[in-house]
Amino acid sequence: MAHRAVPIIPGWPSVAAAALVLVLTFGTLGAVTWRAEWGSGLATADWAAIRFTVLQALLSAAISVVLAIPVARALARRRFAGRRLLITLLGAPFLLPVIVAVLGLLAVFGRGGIMNNGLALFGFAPISIFGLHGVVLAHVFFNLPLAVRFILQGWLAIPAERFQLAASLNAPVGRLLEWPMLGRVVPGTFLVIFLICLTSFAVALTMGGGPRATTVELAIYQALRFDFDLGRAALLACIQFALCVGAALLAWRVTGVDTLGPGLDRVVQRWDLARPWADYLMIAGAALFLLLPLGMVVLRGLPGVFDLPASIWWAALRSIVVAIGSAALCIAMSMALALRGGAVVAVVGVLPLAASGLVVGTGAFLIVFPFVRPSDVALLITMLVNATLALPFALRAIAPAVVQVVDDYGRLAASLDLRGTDWLRLIVLPRIRRPLGFAAGVAAALSMGDLGVVALFAGQSEETLPLAMYRLMGAYRMEAAASAALVLLVLSFAMFWICDQGGRKNADL
Amino acid sequence: MQKATYLPLAAGFVLCASGAMAQTPVLQVLTYDSFTSEWGPGPAIEAAFEAQCACDLQFIGAGDGAALLARLQLEGPRTEADIVLGLDTNLTAAARDTGLFAPHGVNAALDLPIAWDDAEFLPFDWGYFAFVGNAGVDAPASLQALADSDLKIVIQDPRSSTPGLGLLMWVKTAYGDGAAALWADLADNIVTVTPGWSEAYGMFLEGEADAVLSYTTSPAYHLIAEEDDSKVAWAFDEGHYMQVEVAGKVAGTDQPGLADQFMAFMVSEGFQSVIPTTNWMYPAVTPEGGLPAGFETLVTPAKALLLSPQEAASVRDTALDEWRTALSQ
Numbered sequence: 001m002a003h004r005a006v007p008i009i010p011g012w013p014s015v016a017a018a019a020l021v022l023v024l025t026f027g028t029l030g031a032v033t034w035r036a037e038w039g040s041g042l043a044t045a046d047w048a049a050i051r052f053t054v055l056q057a058l059l060s061a062a063i064s065v066v067l068a069i070p071v072a073r074a075l076a077r078r079r080f081a082g083r084r085l086l087i088t089l090l091g092a093p094f095l096l097p098v099i100v101a102v103l104g105l106l107a108v109f110g111r112g113g114i115m116n117n118g119l120a121l122f123g124f125a126p127i128s129i130f131g132l133h134g135v136v137l138a139h140v141f142f143n144l145p146l147a148v149r150f151i152l153q154g155w156l157a158i159p160a161e162r163f164q165l166a167a168s169l170n171a172p173v174g175r176l177l178e179w180p181m182l183g184r185v186v187p188g189t190f191l192v193i194f195l196i197c198l199t200s201f202a203v204a205l206t207m208g209g210g211p212r213a214t215t216v217e218l219a220i221y222q223a224l225r226f227d228f229d230l231g232r233a234a235l236l237a238c239i240q241f242a243l244c245v246g247a248a249l250l251a252w253r254v255t256g257v258d259t260l261g262p263g264l265d266r267v268v269q270r271w272d273l274a275r276p277w278a279d280y281l282m283i284a285g286a287a288l289f290l291l292l293p294l295g296m297v298v299l300r301g302l303p304g305v306f307d308l309p310a311s312i313w314w315a316a317l318r319s320i321v322v323a324i325g326s327a328a329l330c331i332a333m334s335m336a337l338a339l340r341g342g343a344v345v346a347v348v349g350v351l352p353l354a355a356s357g358l359v360v361g362t363g364a365f366l367i368v369f370p371f372v373r374p375s376d377v378a379l380l381i382t383m384l385v386n387a388t389l390a391l392p393f394a395l396r397a398i399a400p401a402v403v404q405v406v407d408d409y410g411r412l413a414a415s416l417d418l419r420g421t422d423w424l425r426l427i428v429l430p431r432i433r434r435p436l437g438f439a440a441g442v443a444a445a446l447s448m449g450d451l452g453v454v455a456l457f458a459g460q461s462e463e464t465l466p467l468a469m470y471r472l473m474g475a476y477r478m479e480a481a482a483s484a485a486l487v488l489l490v491l492s493f494a495m496f497w498i499c500d501q502g503g504r505k506n507a508d509l
Numbered sequence: 510m511q512k513a514t515y516l517p518l519a520a521g522f523v524l525c526a527s528g529a530m531a532q533t534p535v536l537q538v539l540t541y542d543s544f545t546s547e548w549g550p551g552p553a554i555e556a557a558f559e560a561q562c563a564c565d566l567q568f569i570g571a572g573d574g575a576a577l578l579a580r581l582q583l584e585g586p587r588t589e590a591d592i593v594l595g596l597d598t599n600l601t602a603a604a605r606d607t608g609l610f611a612p613h614g615v616n617a618a619l620d621l622p623i624a625w626d627d628a629e630f631l632p633f634d635w636g637y638f639a640f641v642g643n644a645g646v647d648a649p650a651s652l653q654a655l656a657d658s659d660l661k662i663v664i665q666d667p668r669s670s671t672p673g674l675g676l677l678m679w680v681k682t683a684y685g686d687g688a689a690a691l692w693a694d695l696a697d698n699i700v701t702v703t704p705g706w707s708e709a710y711g712m713f714l715e716g717e718a719d720a721v722l723s724y725t726t727s728p729a730y731h732l733i734a735e736e737d738d739s740k741v742a743w744a745f746d747e748g749h750y751m752q753v754e755v756a757g758k759v760a761g762t763d764q765p766g767l768a769d770q771f772m773a774f775m776v777s778e779g780f781q782s783v784i785p786t787t788n789w790m791y792p793a794v795t796p797e798g799g800l801p802a803g804f805e806t807l808v809t810p811a812k813a814l815l816l817s818p819q820e821a822a823s824v825r826d827t828a829l830d831e832w833r834t835a836l837s838q
Binding site for chain 2: 035045048099102103106107110111112128130201202205206207208209210211212218221222224225226228309311362365366369370373375470471472473474475476477478481
């Protein structure tokens, strides 16, 4: 983008951020490959796993995005009491550890769940939730909120002036403003969700009902744990990256370009709103689908909260510290990359999504093991990995806003010789507060709920809250685990809410 | 707020203690997560052993049994672990192949339903795999009867879970060449396959299935810890496959004396009496006072099934293929 006038900022932060991402993705993969003894290639079952993985990821991403568009539109153009809270609450499923969300979903859609009880009331046979449809349902449950948020950001990023202009010219808002915006936002949103579902393992297996629902990530798990075949694990991880790159190239090809002029930061007012009931129906439907299972998680956990052992609260404290650290790091990395911009940054921004959690963990273990005791660096590594894994989400929220600011104010700032931290502090940060808050919230909450890497490293005194919860389950203490899950849900949500709210102060979302 | 007042004092103690600890030899035991958790046997065993060894016993937790082996394979000869505790007989063949283990040298009278003769690996507890259901349900009397029934079960994936692998071996041992046919019959009973034991057990307790693959000793937890007698294990005619959990001494240990002492301690009262109500398995050596009250109510299988480590390793891949094919139809 040589034609763009851009204020000068130092280059090293973006290089450092990109380097960390590359070390944790390709570096860890390299470490695993280094230790591998090559021999076996892919088994027939691995090909079946690849087919199933792509199929369920495509379906999950498509349905999430298609459902998210009307919900986001409804939320963008309606004002009602509790709208802010609802938007924040809708983000919660995405932040939950898998098993908690699955048990919540089963309480609604499972054999003894609300849905089948309702069906029985009317004399219908119960419906089994397990199978491809169960996998897709669970993935939509996890990712619909994310899709809604990304698309909603897109809607709210359309400057008020354009709506004003469209209204005064009596021009079609949909064709002129909304479709082009969707053309820019939807491919990226689809890509992110596709990639999240691509690396799914526990959800796919549990909801898929059997080995038919084997994903590449599970095949990697099998290769690493069951067969101790590092070569095959590395090969499968490469395939996962290749799928990621293919999907990313495709998504970028179809991504639209913004052609209209900039706006002046005004609150959007709409003149084209008829049929409010259709919008409210969409909002109510999405809210019911997303909040009912969460409500069941709360109900299950509530009775035992005050009987939780003290160690749970220590684990919670550890998780909070890690989450704050990883959110701060994630935001710093995202800002550095977003200000740099360009194709390399776009690639770096999606790579972590395609990384296999198990390969990252195993590779990191192999890298640090010769030098330090793994448990000594458990929390540090967890922080680094979580920050990197949250980077794609943070970058997706921040980068478009930064690009917008640069496009809108870059020339002005350059002509005023505004550069470095002044440019950041006076122009950029105030204008991207909303996505910045959202990104920090997502990074913090994702880190709270993460169980991936820490499980490989942590001993007793590095136990985080999700790990403590799993250990309770492993010791038959399902009720205490349910209460720990509730604590986890509340804390993740609180972290998200505080950051998100901070970003939305005086902002219209 | 009294704690706050003593904090500096406590900090002082910790500093002194860590100074003293520098001379104390450290024995590191690599084991699975639930063993070291505060609800597992770890804390009581640590206290009991440290009372007699003048050493510092440290547990390093690593996922489940399979994760334990994988970690050891990753670490190789450079491992800091002196003892690896928590492998089962389905994993010991691969563990032996690493060449990292030394003979344990312990000669103890073990209370196992089968003869035990292994120079490297010494059992510390054992149990029978079983389906655990709710009392009052018409329990099937065999794997085949279960497969022919309409009962719904949750099982674990053999690729990611040790009980899941146990069931695979159970079916293979009981049915041999007929295993594939049994899995085909079982397919419509299986609600879902979970990555680990916890997910499956949680789903069973939530009412997603009539039974879950676990152990004959699982009802003891509900009976003893929760005073709930509503869970029962189903006794099957074909016999029940066993899980024998073992520990081994790492050949390259820098504390060979302490490691030997620990291996001997492992089959003694201080260790074994902790096992039943923390790990919810049968102790390898029955404690002097017998098993805790409640264990006498558990079903005792008529026949104990167990493949030798070599057999287990050799049938594993075939059994997995049969399982995957039958359940993918």
